[in-house]
Amino acid sequence: MAETMQFDLVSPERLLASMQVTQVQIPGADGDLTAMPDHAPLITTLRPGMLRVSGPQGEATYVVTGGFAEITGEGTSVLAEKAMPVSEATAADFDTLIGLATEAVAKAPADAKDAADKLVSDLQALRIEVGV
Amino acid sequence: MPNLKDLKNRIASVKSTRKITKAMQMVAAAKLRRAQEAAEASRPYAERFNAVMAGLAASVGGSDTAPRLLAGTGEDKVHLLVVMTAERGLCGGFNSNIAKLAKQHAAKLLGQGKTVKIVTVGKKGRDQLKREYAKHFAGHVDLTEVKRVSYADAQGIARDVLNRFDAGEFDVATIFFSKFVNVVSQIPTAQQIIPATFDAPEVDSASLLYDYEPSEEAILADLLPRGVATQIFSALLENGASEQGARMSAMDNATRNAGEMIDKLTIQYNRSRQAVITNELIEIISGAEAL
Secondary structure (H helix, E strand, O other), rough: OOOOOEEEEOOOOOOOOOOOOOOOOEEOOEEEEOOOOOOOOEEEEEEEEEEEEEEEEEEEEEEEEEEEEEEOEEEEEEEEEEEHHHHOHHHHHHHHHHHHHHHHHHHOOOHHHHHHHHHHHHHHEEEHHHOO | OOHHHHHHHHHHHHHHHHHHHHHHHHHHHHHHHHHHHHHHHHHHHHHHHHHOOOOOOOHHHOOOOOOOOOOOOOOOOEEEEEEOOOOOOOOOHHHHHHHHHHHHHHHHHOOOOEEEEEEHHHHHHHHHHHHHHHHHHEEOOOOOOOOOOHHHHHHHHHHHHHHHOOOOOOOEEEEEEEEEOOEEEEEEEEEEOOOOOOOOOHEEEEEEEEEEOOHHHHHHHHHEEEHHHHHHHHHHHHHHHHHHHHEEEEEEHHHHEEEHHEEEHHHHHHHHHHHHHHHHHHHHHHHHHOO
């Protein structure tokens, strides 16, 4: 059996997952990355995307938006502002998120405009990927 | 001496009051359990979040480029007080205690010649503060329709606060809420959220050298607004648990008092009844003797 590490996925409202995994694919702000046991310590912010986990108990996919991931040699914790199993994501969730993000674009100052635009397109891409 | 019928009615009325307070106590107990579960479920997030933030804040905090949410505006003139109370009463001193703390705080700040702005969450606090500080009111968040506080509610409040901060409406923000210790004890607490303060990081987490992606500053700038929402969310949950705890013990007291009152009234009722019977007997006997 492959080496495993502790993985926790936490949202403000609850602990979604806590288990042993072999690898976690994280949608980092600067690009996707995969954490495996004995990864160098790293903290990265998240962009809206899919979090893919595989371990001895099978694979799981979550939709995460906002927050950060803390990776150490022993484990990975993902703290996401909104996180849910991909099967539970609904069109209404995306509608609110995209609505809020679009509002933010209108209000964003010039230097933050690109980031706000990117958030909207990330969300739209994620929506297509989830297929709702 | 009150007549028998009045006493009987009185006893019946106190009995139905006792039934109501008993029911409210049980409802509060059930809600308290749920509120406590929610508060506990949110703890892992808040704890880890704060641990990472504390580490980040410690390493970036000293530099000139530190975000304003962490370093402050450099001034200390305008204070925003976010007072969180319940939407309902009948929970003992819960709402009053929070309002009292906020009032003391406001009075102190005004005494130092600072400007105070107040945002209330929950209508009980608004009603209490309005009497003295109506002209300082800057807004109110209505959660009457919210059955169960969600993170989205906290985000809404946080957005409102952050928008005001970006607009330069205040320098320091403090939230007022009640910390849940146990059913009989809730501590009204003031917590400064802007500029952000974090508990000192633990040594072992600080000693780990992290890579940051993107930069430390960028992460901090991204996370600080979320930190505000997180703190407001845990305050809301603490408040929810405290409210139910306070209501539970208040209603427990009320039920007990009603019971005592019923006992007293019943004794009084029995005595008056006895007095009436004795009276009647005396009348009959003296009437018979007169013949």
